[in-house]
Amino acid sequence: MPHRLPPLLERVGRAAVGGVAELGFAASLLGQSLYWLALGRARGQPVRLAPIFAQGMDIGIAALPIITVLAATIGLMLAIQGIYTLKTFGAESRVTLGVALSTVREFSPLITGILVAGRSGSALAARLGTMRINQEIDALTVMGIAPVRFLVVPPLVAMAVLMPLLTLWADLVSLAAAGLYIAAELQTGFAAYADEVLSLLKLNDLMHGLAKSAIFAVLVTIVGVVNGASVSGGAEGVGRMTTRSVVQAISAIVVTDMIFVFMVTR
Amino acid sequence: MNQPPIVVENLNTHYGDRHILKNVSLAVEPGEIFIIMGGSGSGKTTLLNHLLGLLVPTSGTIRILGQDIHAIPALERRKLRTRMGVAFQSGALFSSMSVGDNIALPLREHSNLDETTIGIVTRLKLEVVSLAGFESLMPSELSGGMIKRAALARAIVMDPRLLFCDEPSAGLDPVVASSIDDLILRLRDAMGMSIVVVTHDLESAFKIADRICVLDRGEVLALDTVDAIRRSDNERIQNLLNRRTEEAEIDPDAYLRRLMGEKERSSRFGPDARKGL
Incomplete structure (x- = not known):
């Protein structure tokens, strides 16, 4: 007969074991996805382009309007805050440096990642969860179709390609919106602002943001899939895991961002 | 053989x-x-x-x-x-695909047939299960019996x-x-x-x-x-x-314990024991 454990300690232990199991599942999904991507054709189950394009339309093109609006808002906000803060030192003219670097290195990848997690990560979790409770994943398995190759690889590839592209678009929109405000507020003109941005930004800054967004793409997809595949308990379970997927994806994005910045900038 | x-x-x-x-x-x-x-x-x-x-x-x-x-x-x-072919109880048709695409999926994934041939085979199987002409409908538009038939058509599409x-x-x-x-x-x-x-x-x-x-x-x-x-x-x-x-065999003591919401005597592992974790 086992010893009686304090309930709190037992709960912590179970949660820790569950967390490690989920991490292992996520790693295995990523490994299997790369396997099918590399060897699918040789194994007679190629990853097809049509579903990747379909996912790309949904993840990328359909997200453009909202990304545009939010990126422009963030650009304006940074410009307003930048000028307000720098006024304290009489250094408003240096606002472009802060806006350009923080947009390209931090805000664009972050806001794009959060938005895609909310739009597409949650949709992925809900779709897989519904498929699971409807036995559609079992149906794929018994047809001899690998579910990871059929259901996970297309959104993973689409996300990994489109998230950096969306981030690039968010960079442009955000910088342009900030430029309009700065040019009007400081009476310098948009061309001068654009020149300054081009001279200040290095390729390294741009790549820093884009590399992060590619990592966020993998995180959003895998978190969505892990949660979708873990659904149990019918429609309520789908709702619960969809919410969990958004919260976990956004948390993973923010924490990974911090770790990435720590590793790369020191 | x-x-x-x-x-x-x-x-x-x-x-x-x-x-x-x-x-x-x-x-x-x-x-x-x-x-x-x-x-x-x-x-x-x-x-x-x-x-x-x-x-x-x-x-x-x-x-x-x-x-x-x-x-x-x-x-x-x-x-x-x-x-092997499997027709699940709920049909397990892919809700994002039309009936025709559901039935054609195994052929598209496992054969090198062209789309014309796949279309012919798909319609042939739909004829077999008496669902001819329904290939463009979505699974949500089918009745219970039609879903079972479509699931059978998908199950036999690879012969x-x-x-x-x-x-x-x-x-x-x-x-x-x-x-x-x-x-x-x-x-x-x-x-x-x-x-x-x-x-x-x-x-x-x-x-x-x-x-x-x-x-x-x-x-x-x-x-x-x-x-x-x-x-x-x-x-x-x-x-x-x-x-x-x-x-069922009646055990008055066990019945009373269940009514009182008490757990089995052997279960001494705290409140989570009921979840069978």
């Missing part, structure tokens, strides 16, 4: 600590309709999931078309599965040697259920495949079965022809056939 397409030997399975299937052994003959019958909780769905290779048994072997489904490499198992049907008549009115039974008989006669049907519908079982395997509490209670099962003098089989409920 005439070896049994399914051979199960000493299959034992567990969910956690619960022993679900106990030493199940059976063989399905070529071209026969084999019914797995039993009440709720008898383990028939678990047995089906094991035959499909969706669950891993605690012990025992399952040979499908001569291959041990758990011993062969994953690649071989996927190839083997292209020779499998083995067909599995999970509760084909569940949730259907008697006329539609009977038409599904006729369809299963027609499929066997036309394609010569072995068909395993899991059901608790007695009428349907007696109508289509060549042999019936009666499962009870995870054990094979009987495995015989329809007539032999009907004539069986086993009380539990007669209870099942005559829809008689079995009186």
Whole structure:
């Protein structure tokens, strides 16, 4: 007969074991996805382009309007805050440096990642969860179709390609919106602002943001899939895991961002 | 060539600590309709999931078309599965695809046929299940009986040697259920495949079965022809056939404890013990 454990300690232990199991599942999904991507054709189950394009339309093109609006808002906000803060030192003219670097290195990848997690990560979790409770994943398995190759690889590839592209678009929109405000507020003109941005930004800054967004793409997809595949308990379970997927994806994005910045900038 | 397409030997399975299937052994003959019958909780769905290779048994072997489904490499198992068709209880049609695309999916994934040929084969299978002209509808636009038919069409699209049907008549009115039974008989006669049907519908079982395997509490209670099962003098089989409920043994102390919301005495592991974690 086992010893009686304090309930709190037992709960912590179970949660820790569950967390490690989920991490292992996520790693295995990523490994299997790369396997099918590399060897699918040789194994007679190629990853097809049509579903990747379909996912790309949904993840990328359909997200453009909202990304545009939010990126422009963030650009304006940074410009307003930048000028307000720098006024304290009489250094408003240096606002472009802060806006350009923080947009390209931090805000664009972050806001794009959060938005895609909310739009597409949650949709992925809900779709897989519904498929699971409807036995559609079992149906794929018994047809001899690998579910990871059929259901996970297309959104993973689409996300990994489109998230950096969306981030690039968010960079442009955000910088342009900030430029309009700065040019009007400081009476310098948009061309001068654009020149300054081009001279200040290095390729390294741009790549820093884009590399992060590619990592966020993998995180959003895998978190969505892990949660979708873990659904149990019918429609309520789908709702619960969809919410969990958004919260976990956004948390993973923010924490990974911090770790990435720590590793790369020191 | 005439070896049994399914051979199960000493299959034992567990969910956690619960022993679900106990030493199940059976063989399905070529071209026969084999019914797995039993009440709720008898383990028939678990047995089906094991035959499909969706669950891993605690012990025992399952040979499908001569291959041990758990011993062969994953690649071989996927190839083997292209020779099996499965119609799930809920149909399990992909809700994001039209009926035609659902049926064409195995062909698109496993063959190099061009789209024209795939279209012809798809419509041919829809004709077989009397759903001609419905290929452009979405699964949500179909009735219960039509979903079962579409699921059967998808299951036979690769001309499998083995067909599995999970509760084909569940949730259907008697006329539609009977038409599904006729369809299963027609499929066997036309394609010569072995068909395993899991059901608790007695009428349907007696109508289509060549042999019936009666499962009870995870054990094979009987495995015989329809007539032999009907004539069986086993009380539990007669209870099942005559829809008689079995009186549970009454333990007044246990009944009182359950009413008081008390747990079993052996359970001393805190409040989470009830969740079976």
